[in-house]
Amino acid sequence: MRKLNAMQRSAVEKTLAKRPKPPGEADDSDGADAKSSGKPEKKRAKEAGTVMEILLRVIAWWEGMETDDVARAKGITRKAQKQKPSSAAIKKPAAPAMPEKAEPPKSLSRLEIIQELWGPGFSLPGSADFALRVASLADFTRKGRFLDLTPGLGGGMRAVAAKHGVSILGIEHDLEIAAEAMRLSAKEGMSETAPVHACGPDGLEPADFNPAGGHAAIFMREAMFAVADREKMLAEIHRGLCDGGSLVLTDFVLADGIDTEMDEAAALTAWRAAEGGIASPWSEAEYRQAIAAQDYKLESFADISSEYLPLIQAGWRQLHDCLQNAKLLPETAPTLIEEGAVWLARSQALETKQLRLVLIRAIRLPARNGGAEAGEYPASQDAGDIDE
Template structure:
């Protein structure tokens, strides 16, 4: 949690970091762009789209306002934040820790339901020799992820394809499923859980990380701001609701672990690294806007975490038939 000094409990310089970021922005004489929307301390902030009523009925890969979630500029910024081939926290060094419970080996087949640019899928394949199919809701991310798999010669062992999380089914059965911080934005969680259970072989492994919150904390201001401005509208469950979903499908939940501090640390460290990069490099106008949008997205997530939202790792086994 943060305090009024502008430092978090570990002493991370949150205000200093924000000041440096906005100093970088102002240094390029783009202060007039601050009228694009968004608020902090009652003042407009650059690069943030104004909050609008959530729209329903749009297909996968678009935000709640019906616009594409990803662009070439956003991908460039994301890889600068998280590392080549990654668009969310946790790069090559983090994935082995994350998937350790799976006991991956070359004989195993894996589904990655939050493939993004394919970094997690390719890391699992390269390190453990397993066969991974990455599924991604954004057509652009899936295309770019597949390009990266081709470049690494992993187009057969780590292909990236598109899918719709709200209507998930898979024609084959696999040894393991990995789903990294994606379930929180799915409205139909029960159908997705059913689809995952059906896609697992007997003795199959299911590993998920996701944002959760206890009902008593869901009304916190920072959580509500995050919910209102998150590109994909959150549909948060509590940790107990997640555990119940595993139990209802006879999945043996072996790990239900709070990894919030690790996740938050990855975000803060990445933003600090990005700010240091920005201070040394000139960016074009569109990329600057993408930088501000992406940083503010992750700052809002950190604020929601500090207000009580948690990040948990769940690991379960499907029983033998």
């Protein structure tokens, strides 16, 4: 029987509900809460959404179990499955049908799984429409270069370059993704207008933002929350932008009052763990203060969580449909579980409204004291965490 190794199981256990306790076995944390409130303890099973449903099926297949048994063990309620028509209601064919040739099992690579989720050439939710919506905050009539610090597979960058008739350079931290993004750009005849390069082994460096003052816009999606020295990052971006140039980014931020007026939700804690423990997002107030301190004029700061969540769910429904009709080799399971654990954690944290996804546009003002000094650029806490 196939079994998950410790690392694979840990990634899933951080996001799936804990197993229900057998009768008579108390849960210390829940019991303490119940006793202090004087109310009887109530346990509510989580209902499986699209992402969790896929994880349940993958785990069941991987461990040789029934999906319902895995769900019960995790205290998760599955949505009602469509009933198959009874044999009496099925009309027998006039002639026996020829048996279909069984499709051999196949293996999906990490890049293939990512594109099954988000579409060909994309590695984040939303595909071309969302990428164009985000990029539309920049002023493409300005002279200067355009730089994408999180191009992923380059699909969004290529869509923006084609629509606005500009050239955009992408700098990607993941070597495998960067190579595939460059191949896709070359395949579409955009190796000059939408090239993607891999950054160095230590992450982004000052040279990546050169020429100083030469960029009309710099883009960054869902990555700043994992950068160790965000003030330094904002300073380097400021140095790279021309006067009036745009910083356009999406990022995860904390709702006001977390850890001061309200406790952090369990789903938010699980999200931090699923991101590898390097997720330390700012609050909106902290973001606004940091942007102002780096000589930017904040033009917009919009909460787009309600727009983003359906995009995540749509991607997982798309993958779910793919898995329904595909037979996969066992080596595909760990990648599916790892990817699923991250996106399930992100979805559940956003649903608490303690975590939000925001869309920010800031304009570069002339730097004080003659401009920001360039120094050695520190990588994120993990150089691989400036993601996709």
